[in-house]
Amino acid sequence: MAQVDRGWRTARGRRRWVLPAAVVGAYAFLYAPILWLALLSFNDSRSVSTFTGFSLRWYAELLADRQVLDALWLTVRLAASTALVAAVLGTLAAWALRRPFRGRGLWSAVLAMPLVVPEVVLGVSLLAFFVKLAGVPLGFGALLAAHVTFSLSFVVIVVRARLAGLDPRLEEAAADLGAGPLTRWRTVTLPVLWPAIGAGAAFAFVLSFDDVVTSSYLSGVGGTPLPVLVYGQASRRGVSPEIVALSTSMVVLSTVLLVVAVLVMARRARHLDR
């Protein structure tokens, strides 16, 4: 008995440092490059390998760069529009897929397709379809259509998960209390789904905000989203301090957006779930 006890204790003792070490390692692997990048963005020198002193000059230069600001504005507009359109379409799709009907499995699978199709393929096919076949001009419209395409699945998945956990009695109770179908949807279903719709929209926003591959096929003249601009400049001129500062800003922006969205939604969801 005592032996078993000791064996258990040593195993536990070993676990005491193995687990934290693994966690630290994993996080270092994930975030060290980004932290290094962030540090470099404050570097006084043009070098991207040695740190000589603290400076905000690269950020100042960014704010003066017309091209960067235009790209940022486009990206934000694009991400916001994508989030809105994907949220509306995705919620309707999730709602339609709630009740069983013939071929529901197939429809669900088809909606998830963009998750497994390689992005390069998606970009090429969207280019071929929207621009060459449908005649949509390159630029904002084509970008929006493309971004909605690949972010829609996320909204559908999140909203469907919430719908699955929704007590069907809630809508029955609303009907029982005199609410017709539209009132029911407006006063009960939608409010209960809000956290999921919001989370889905936040996902869509960030996906659109970060997208390079698909966007690089579809951006027109003068209308380049920020990630595409970064990619282009980095491949043409190498890693410059401006690019480093720009990249750092984007990471911060995406992170802040996602964290805020998740916090707000989680707060709402907590209120809704007993």
Add this chain to the structure above:
Amino acid sequence: MSEEPRETPARVQRVPEPSGVPAVELRGVTRSYADQVAVRELSLRVGEGEFFSVLGPSGSGKTTLLRMVAGFEDPDGGAILLGGRDVVGVPAYRRDVNTVFQSYALFPHLSVWDNVAYGLRRLGLRRAELRTRVGDYLELVQLAGYGRRRPHQLSGGQQQRVAIARALARRPRVLLLDEPLAALDAQLRAQLRVELTRIQREVGTTFLYVTHDQEEALVLSHRLAVLRAGRVEQVGTPADVYERPASRFVAEFIRSSTTGGSNVLEGTVRTVTTAGDVATVEVAVGEGSVLAELPPNRALRRGQPVAVAVRPEKARLYAGEDAGPPSGWSRVPVRLRDTVYTGAATEHLVEVVGAPGALLTVFTQNTRRAGEAEPGGGPVLAGWEPRFSVLLDDDPSGDASSEPSGAARPPAAETGLTPGSAPDPVGVTARSDVR
């Protein structure tokens, strides 16, 4: 909410005066899912202002019945009348009924106040009128002052009170309750049971209450219907159904909760004697003889197998040195199998000598202190008056499809519920005629 016991006026379990039109009437209602029939040819009438329970085991169709009255489901056939008007096909939001769900189904995104106000806003109530009405009903369920809370901040019992207030605030013709206490623990259940009785008396609304809990149905209802496989087995006051079960199923379903004995004894008819206008039948069960009064509409032959039920508190046990039951009572030799102390009473489970498997539960009031002299040697005889024996129809298989012949089993509405008198106008038409 006050959790401490409150004073409640004595409850009179009285059937309200039946007015002309029943609040709810079902006529030959049938509903099936895929290949399973949930409710078949069911007819029922619930009087205005009545607390009416539908009692049955799971799968007996009671929830389906309620959902059809609420309008969440439509019957395949038959008519559902609310205040005399057929509502089949009318959507739930246009029916003058409201439902209290087992899962409460409170709107999680709304405060308690807004939950109660929800149905009133749909009626077009605004401002002062709305405020007064919500306040009144929160007070009725003793949750005044809880209006700003969210449902998740309330206990289960409080949530169910909100659900009741929300449904009642619309002042529906009928309040439908779908096992509203099933999710609560035993103490809260007992408390809310008292509460429900008070609320029903205060508002006077017709309550249609669905439950699988026989005790709940007996305690709460003015009248109740026992459902079995989608049909009405018996309708009557709690006392009717308990003391004079119309069928073996009812006798077995409403039984002692502790020892679980059904107290149905199988035997054969030995003699039928008529003295004046009372016919008494003697049934041989093992080595004992059970005496029962024979209802005027029932004929029995000598040697015919028959089942007799007796309620556990009606029978008495006699020890070896006792004189035994008086003459003219049932007299059954028994052996003690088990004794369960339940506080107020002791439940004895005894086996009838000469009839293997024939078990009888007998309650003895614990008027003495536990451990004080039990009659020596344990019980050897059980006995009870003939009027406490209930002759059951021969439907021993428990199979719903085996319909007894008309002679052996008259329609439930006439079996002993109101002997000799015509069925109540707001009574029931339990269809047990041969299909």
